Amino acid sequence: MKLLDKEFEKYISELEIAERVSELAEEISENYANDEVLILSVLNGAFIFTADLIRNLQCDYQLVFVFANSYDGMESSGEVKTCYTFGRKLLQGKRVLILEDIIDTGNTLKYLLSEIHQQKPQGIEIASLLLKPDAYKLDKKIRFVGFNIPNDFVVGYGMDYNESGRNLKDIYILKHQK
Ligand code: IMP
Ligand code: MG
Numbered sequence: 723m724k725l726l727d728k729e730f731e732k733y734i735s736e737l738e739i740a741e742r743v744s745e746l747a748e749e750i751s752e753n754y755a756n757d758e759v760l761i762l763s764v765l766n767g768a769f770i771f772t773a774d775l776i777r778n779l780q781c782d783y784q785l786v787f788v789f790a791n792s793y794d795g796m797e798s799s800g801e802v803k804t805c806y807t808f809g810r811k812l813l814q815g816k817r818v819l820i821l822e823d824i825i826d827t828g829n830t831l832k833y834l835l836s837e838i839h840q841q842k843p844q845g846i847e848i849a850s851l852l853l854k855p856d857a858y859k860l861d862k863k864i865r866f867v868g869f870n871i872p873n874d875f876v877v878g879y880g881m882d883y884n885e886s887g888r889n890l891k892d893i894y895i896l897k898h899q900k
Contacts, residue, residue: 723894725887730877730894734869739879739893742868743771743851747778749866750819750849754781760816760843764834765789766888767823770880771851775821786812792830796875796883796896802833813841822850823880828860835862852876852893871895 723730750759761783763772776785789805818838825831831848838846849866856873858864877883878890887894 725877725883725894728883729897730883730887731897732892733871733876733895734893736891739851739868740774743774744778746849746851746866746868747775747780750775751780753847753865754783754817754819757817758782758784760813760818761785761821762813762818762834762838763787763821764823764830767881768821768851770888771823772821775849784816788834790830790834792833800829802830804834804837810837810841813838813843816843818843818846820846820848822848824852824854824876825850825864826854826857828858828862831862832860851879874898 723732759781761772761776763769763785765787766789772785776783786808788807790802792800792802820831820834822831825848835846847865848862850864851868852871853864853867853869854873855870875883875896876893877887878893880888881893882888
């Protein structure tokens with residue numbers, strides 16, 4: 723499958739994603755069974771994961787969004803920009819669950835964690851559909867992980883390559899040139 727100038731191949735199917743997302747929703751619902759959770763969804767990439775996950779949740783939750791951007795093409799630019807769509811004071815005293823599409827170096831997460839900590843939440847946990855463990859550099863454990871993947875570029879299910887491919891139902895991985 724060609725997207726812009728790159729060849730990708732199917733990596734995780736729509737069905738596998740749906741099954742894993744519903745398992746994650748079950749784990750998350752159990753974890754927050756006795757307390758409301760404030761879900762902080764990280765846009766743009768996490769919008770489809772968020773929509774599917776919350777429809778499987780069985781716990782009380784509040785949902786808010788933050789835009790975060792650090793990627794330029796296939797490389798993390800290192801510089802993170804965030805834009806909150808709500809008053810950040812809302813985070814105070816809450817059990818916050820950050821929802822990410824994919825965690826690579828952890829650079830975006832590190833930045834978000836420091837901003838959220840300033841609001842003194844009761845706790846912060848992270849759920850990410852995908853994690854690249856070989857690239858991840860932080861000590862903070864990712865509590866809920868959908869799939870561990872190799873250090874390769876992926877698209878689909880909300881994730882983009884230069885704004886293309888977000889609408890793909892399956893997740894695709896960059897094909898290595900032979
Ligand atoms: P990090 O800051 O290096 O952890 O990268 C996190 C963000 O970069 C993710 O939330 C994605 O938006 C984007 N990203 C990282 N890896 C990929 C990828 O393989 N495909 C698409 N986007 C990615
Ligand atoms: Mg993201």
